Amino acid sequence: MRKDAQRNIEKLTAAAVELFTERGLDCPLDEIARRAGVSHGTLYSRFGTREALIDAVVPQLAEDQLAAAIQHAEAGADAWDQFARYVEKISELISCDPALSDAITRRYADTPRLSAVCDESLDRGREYMKAAHDAGLLRADFTAEDFILLFSATAATSRTTAATAPGSWRRGLAFTLDGLRATAAHPLPVGPLSPEQAADAMHYNANPSRT
Amino acid sequence: MRKDAQRNIEKLTAAAVELFTERGLDCPLDEIARRAGVSHGTLYSRFGTREALIDAVVPQLAEDQLAAAIQHAEAGADAWDQFARYVEKISELISCDPALSDAITRRYADTPRLSAVCDESLDRGREYMKAAHDAGLLRADFTAEDFILLFSATAATSRTTAATAPGSWRRGLAFTLDGLRATAAHPLPVGPLSPEQAADAMHYNANPSRT
């Protein structure tokens, strides 16, 4: 690898981090190249596909932030608190960083490293869930597959209200969390998603193109 | 107005109803023209803008369906039930009909007739809310402006899971509704949206274009 090529990769990586964070993983590749100060041909020749660029850049970003979420959760007083703080913090990440939002909701499929990072974090969520179940604080019919319902709801709410009422996803989430306490439970109208359904829903490639 | 022009308007209207319902209010105008069997130039000369077409076509659609929601709500046994059934039915409309989803979440702004229809339905929602408040069944800190949080969450969930687990928005909503009962209430982290914020959030023109 020649030095100039190496330098370009670094410039592209840095620009990608910035733009992904500002605008989400679907931002125009041309802009990334422009901000990096190279032609977009270079970007294609270095990374080939958007997915490859994402997978080269975002996992680190995600890992750092998701680690912070775990830390935040650990400060919880009891099992419920930890569960709630975990969900809140992930939601906060989703609402503050479009890149994280797209990562966690699995907007792009061919990003194995990124997926691994996110899966790992979800595993932690599952532990908090289990602990809260065992403590009898989280309603028993909440399953690991329900996380996606929480996160996609928050993602939508924060997108809708970001411009006018930035924090209000917290309000929506608080309503839902109150419904997740064991004491609030009423029978649910439909069963949980199967793990496969949840995985598919996660890999649902946004840009709805209801076409 | 010449007869052929009249006929074309009818063909366009019919095609628009179909495509809006299938794909949402943002479907390509060219396709509507194609399905109507006219050139897209005709569509532009008859309606001028997408908003004008929407406002000519969707209010009727919305009115019918929203009326059904009211009817569905009325069947509830008590004030809570009516409130819940109202929210559920609106959510169902959102999840089954992309046109309704875009209408209710106010995806396009310059559609006065459509807005009026939606506002009217929201007013009914407010009445159910009030009754449920008065009966002490709905948590006191839920405000009219919180409806948007509910609906945008459902819209997102049903978009995410429509392909794999069509009914699961009901599950997410059920969690939240359980959190809206007076008995489930815990203090909220942030205050309600102001009416202005809610209005802005509603008029938030989707197609996020986080640009």
Add this chain to the structure above:
DNA sequence: AACTAACTTGACGCATGTGTCAAGTACGTT
């Protein structure tokens, strides 16, 4: 049946974004 105004057409220009490739540039080796 001729005429005119209303109407329709489809090609055009515009903008955004993806992905490719021949030609030109520059690295670093000899």
Add this chain to the structure above:
DNA sequence: AACGTACTTGACACATGCGTCAAGTTAGTT
């Protein structure tokens, strides 16, 4: 310092979608 290869460039082709308009067509009046 000359050379070959790795690398970069920017124009190109492609696709989608919006919006316009001169030219052609048709309705319906005289």
